Amino acid sequence: MNYPKVLLVDDERDFVCTLAERLELRDIKVDIAFDGKEAIEKIEEREHHLVVLDLLMPGMPGLEVLKRIEKHHPNTKVIILTGRGEQEATEEAFRLGASYCLMKPMNIDELIDKMMRVLRSSESKSD
């Protein structure tokens, strides 16, 4: 597999930019989108292996982004990372195909562990 392409999607700029910086310090390069529409545009222009997606965002909500990814980019995996505690939303995300749901604030090691699991599993399926 080539270097994995990861997209972080969150409208909380201070949070997502810092998370990207921390991942890069661990040699995990990521793209960033600040809302659902920008996320879809970035996925359309460049296939991503993994999207780490917030649920509540301006314009296009996370669940809608997830639906579109599942429909048009079935090889792209999704991890939900949200501050929203409603169980229905996370259940719906799993139903739509999300691999994991993590709650903010999260531990970066846990996030990386889940990211690696997802990427390894998609790599083994494509072999």
Added chain:
Amino acid sequence: MAEANAKELKFMGKIVGNVAHEITNIFAAVGENAALVQDILTYSPEGTSPSPERISRAFQTIERQIARGVELATRLNRFAHDTDETEKTVDLNTILWQVGSFGARLARLRGVDMRVVPSDQPLDLIANPIRIQMALFDCVQFLLDHLETCITVVMESRGGKNGTLEVTFSPEVPGESVESEVDVLFSLPQWTALEQSVERSGGKLVSSEASGRFSVVFFAT
């Protein structure tokens, strides 16, 4: 009466839920930036100094997020104390800021910018502070739900004619969509529900059909 109380409880739940979500985001941003400082110290190549600019930037973000949290907590505290009395003297300008603050995230999630323009005069009236906030919040929600192309909502308070106090809601909708959307706005069943919510707060809803603008009018006491 029971129905009115249930609506107030639902409204308070919505406000507290939104604020809780905001606070989670603040904690997440503060936590990430504190951890970033630790990471910078840990991951700096041996023999090199960690970048002071990156550390300073992280601390500035933490300060900004803490200020955001303090502002939110202050408003939530004021909101909690608004339940102490069912009727008291309230300043409509303060109420306007409060509703603007709570409604801003809701608006932002719909891609709508919310602007608050308070009067430069104090606008005191005796009212139920929770009901008045609920009514004004319902007005914001009504516009967000039914003007899909709306890009800005301006909420303005002022002294009106004959000693009345007013809060005017002015939606800004791009070009051609104004007429088609506004035509139906005031004939929706939800408009009638909004009229009832405003009446419970002691106000009266007055529409200005040409622009989609409407006002909540209160009689000052």
